[in-house]
Amino acid sequence: MSEELLFSNALKSSKAFNLIKNDFSLGLGNAYLIISQDDEAVQSFFRLIACAVFCDQHHSACLECDTCLQVLHYNHPDAKFFNQEKNTIKAESMRYFLEESRKAPVNLKNEKEPHLLIFIERLDLSSEKVMNFLLKSLEEPPAGVSFFLGTANESGVLETIKSRCRKVYLDIFTDDVILEELKSLNVPEESAEIAVACADGQLGKARRIAMDEDYAKSYKLVVDLLTNMKKSSDVIFYSNIFEKRMDNNMELLNIMSILLRNVTVYNTDPFMLRDGPIKEDIKKIAATFSVSAAEHSILAINDAKKKLYAPACNPQAIADYLLFSILEAKHIWR
Ligand SMILES: [Zn+2]
Numbered sequence: 001m002s003e004e005l006l007f008s009n010a011l012k013s014s015k016a017f018n019l020i021k022n023d024f025s026l027g028l029g030n031a032y033l034i035i036s037q038d039d040e041a042v043q044s045f046f047r048l049i050a051c052a053v054f055c056d057q058h059h060s061a062c063l064e065c066d067t068c069l070q071v072l073h074y075n076h077p078d079a080k081f082f083n084q085e086k087n088t089i090k091a092e093s094m095r096y097f098l099e100e101s102r103k104a105p106v107n108l109k110n111e112k113e114p115h116l117l118i119f120i121e122r123l124d125l126s127s128e129k130v131m132n133f134l135l136k137s138l139e140e141p142p143a144g145v146s147f148f149l150g151t152a153n154e155s156g157v158l159e160t161i162k163s164r165c166r167k168v169y170l171d172i173f174t175d176d177v178i179l180e181e182l183k184s185l186n187v188p189e190e191s192a193e194i195a196v197a198c199a200d201g202q203l204g205k206a207r208r209i210a211m212d213e214d215y216a217k218s219y220k221l222v223v224d225l226l227t228n229m230k231k232s233s234d235v236i237f238y239s240n241i242f243e244k245r246m247d248n249n250m251e252l253l254n255i256m257s258i259l260l261r262n263v264t265v266y267n268t269d270p271f272m273l274r275d276g277p278i279k280e281d282i283k284k285i286a287a288t289f290s291v292s293a294a295e296h297s298i299l300a301i302n303d304a305k306k307k308l309y310a311p312a313c314n315p316q317a318i319a320d321y322l323l324f325s326i327l328e329a330k331h332i333w334r
Pocket of ligand 1: 060064
């Protein structure tokens, strides 16, 4: 339980937050579906919304007044946060959430507009049956209640629920915004740069990468491999390193895809990439990969990922095959 609200600056200036904020003057809707793969950012986003609704400073979400602090301490009686563990939601849990939503708001300070906020994370992890319980509440919403439902993807939520919700896509954040947030968390510059490059615009993913010391090692290994793997004997050398980091194979492949995607961008228009240490790495790799070679290598990586998901796969053989495929792509599409 922390007073701090992760990513508060980025989230406050997000399009998603301002969309919902616009509704404050009109009256909040009964249900919102917040779509984002960034679980950690959604959790903060929900707390920020509750602060904004109840803040003593007229919806400013100051994060400092007594009411904001009450929300941030999970002590506000009218802001209820469910499934922060991001588990599969069981029928009995959903029943409990819905019972809670039928209680009258406790805080009647604003008598004109008492309000109860129900936040449920990762609704997409529940079964159709459980979602149908919720649907009933959305069809006949209790007065003064707003539901905020989080989902990692739209397809994981029933159409009937979606049609009752206002859809809000949490922003894909720019590199600069993510970098600022990581700096405010005192992440060292080098780790922050790597995290931003590999985070796909997600704040939570960037933070996880930045906190993981091993990630920087994986990143450097992949840069080294893509830059220096030039002949068959190199393949054997790098394949052995792959084997030693077997647990991290999927991570290595993800980093490889991200770097090669950046190589295609760089080779098309170098000014599309932000200046900095990562761009220097991309430049080195791009010198040995044409756009076509990088694209064919990305296809080979996707193929390797599929094989790695198969039960009883042979990671060493998959790594060998992948690295040879990349070498071949570099030769064919010079
Ligand atoms: Zn406040």
